[in-house]
Amino acid sequence: MLQILYRDDRLIAIHKPAGLLVHRTVLDRHETRFAVQLLRDQIGQRVYPVHRLDKGTSGALLFALDKDAGREMSWQFERQQVEKRYLAVVRGHTDGAGHIDHPLNRRPDDLEWIGEAVETAPQPAVTDYRTLARVELPIMVERYPSSRYSLLELSPQTGRRHQLRRHLKHIAHPIIGDSTYGKGRHNRMFADQLDCRRMLLACVEMRLTLPDGGPLLLRCPLERDFSALLSRLGWLDAAGAAGIESTI
Numbered sequence: 001m002l003q004i005l006y007r008d009d010r011l012i013a014i015h016k017p018a019g020l021l022v023h024r025t026v027l028d029r030h031e032t033r034f035a036v037q038l039l040r041d042q043i044g045q046r047v048y049p050v051h052r053l054d055k056g057t058s059g060a061l062l063f064a065l066d067k068d069a070g071r072e073m074s075w076q077f078e079r080q081q082v083e084k085r086y087l088a089v090v091r092g093h094t095d096g097a098g099h100i101d102h103p104l105n106r107r108p109d110d111l112e113w114i115g116e117a118v119e120t121a122p123q124p125a126v127t128d129y130r131t132l133a134r135v136e137l138p139i140m141v142e143r144y145p146s147s148r149y150s151l152l153e154l155s156p157q158t159g160r161r162h163q164l165r166r167h168l169k170h171i172a173h174p175i176i177g178d179s180t181y182g183k184g185r186h187n188r189m190f191a192d193q194l195d196c197r198r199m200l201l202a203c204v205e206m207r208l209t210l211p212d213g214g215p216l217l218l219r220c221p222l223e224r225d226f227s228a229l230l231s232r233l234g235w236l237d238a239a240g241a242a243g244i245e246s247t248i
Helices: 035-043 067-078 163-170 184-194 224-233 236-241
Strands: 003-007 011-016 058-064 083-091 097-101 126-137 147-156 201-209 215-219
Touching: 003 215, 011 035, 035 058, 058 067, 058 215, 067 201, 083 163, 083 224, 126 163, 126 236, 147 163, 147 224, 184 224, 224 236
Parallel strands: 058 201
Antiparallel strands: 003 011, 011 058, 083 147, 083 201, 097 126, 126 147, 201 215
16 A cells, blocks of 8 residues: 555645656566556546656655646646755765756656657756765775765755756765666665665655645655665664654
């Protein structure tokens, strides 16, 4: 059963677990479970996704319960009117805070690869981050006898595909567990030494406007495996001080 974070007559929000696709995709033909299908079966009615989370990302995911609400909420995301907050664990010790302004080539959706060519020119992309905690582990991963990691609060100001993952790679602090943009040696160390085999990225908060004009604040606790990793690194208090709920 998917955890429901919010529901009214027109919208429903869930906690999407890591490893679950939002909808069917030709890039993951072998997958048979999708959030759209699971939620539809769980509540007994059709749902319309209004934004996306990558397969490896957990956290708050919003659906509409009718097409008009779906169209209206999708516009908010497309017009960058939704405030989003993420939590991530990255390689290295980051600055206390930072502003990443780095255009990204457009990544077409899988369905757009079918048919005529799609414009892929660079688009403006901006991400702000704040460092919540740092750690240095006595484990040799690369050429140093110890390895450094940081816990970040991420606030994307634009909504490009894989923006956070690509921006963190751009500043040489890739997200742990990211098999596409991350570092394999560090990912394997977290799996082997810390029993963590997921991408450490989660959408923990969204602020948006309801179809009737009222405000909506969605908060999503961390998954149990993410929380367990924070506990092992001594970061639960830092996450809690930032208003992020953990599940142990």
